[in-house]
Amino acid sequence: MTPLNQPPEVVPLVALAQIDDGGLVEVEALVAGAPESLVVHRAGADARAWLNVCPHAGRRLDWAPGRFLRSKEGGLVCAAHGASFELVGGLCVAGPCRGESLRAVAVEVRDGQVLLAEGHAG
Numbered sequence: 001m002t003p004l005n006q007p008p009e010v011v012p013l014v015a016l017a018q019i020d021d022g023g024l025v026e027v028e029a030l031v032a033g034a035p036e037s038l039v040v041h042r043a044g045a046d047a048r049a050w051l052n053v054c055p056h057a058g059r060r061l062d063w064a065p066g067r068f069l070r071s072k073e074g075g076l077v078c079a080a081h082g083a084s085f086e087l088v089g090g091l092c093v094a095g096p097c098r099g100e101s102l103r104a105v106a107v108e109v110r111d112g113q114v115l116l117a118e119g120h121a122g
């Protein structure tokens with residue numbers, strides 16, 4: 001049991017090896033104390049994450065949990081109304097919320113695990 005005066009254990013979100021390079025997965029995690037669905041994107045040895053919430057109308061981006069539409073350019077397409085996001089900065093490049101961005105969640109890769117960066121959410 002963890003003593004109360006110690007920081008909470010860092011919980012891995014997902015193993016990097018469980019994400020295809022260039023792929024996307026959905027994970028559930030506590031972000032700033034609130035349960036959230038996250039989109040995690042692997043880019044080689046790095047990972048990026050965003051809240052699984054579209055800036056257009058606040059809907060989930062996936063059409064079923066963990067199932068994402070992709071554009072032919074490799075972007076992430078919101079299943080609700082087709083907004084298309086690039087996967088470097090999470091910027092909407094086409095569709096109803098063009099110019100807005102997904103809300104980034106800071107993650108880091110350590111020992112092959114994608115972890116929430118300590119104390120940071122977005």
Ligand code: FES
Pocket residue numbers: 054055056057058059078079080081082083095096097
């Ligand atoms: S909620 Fe995503 S495009 Fe409308």
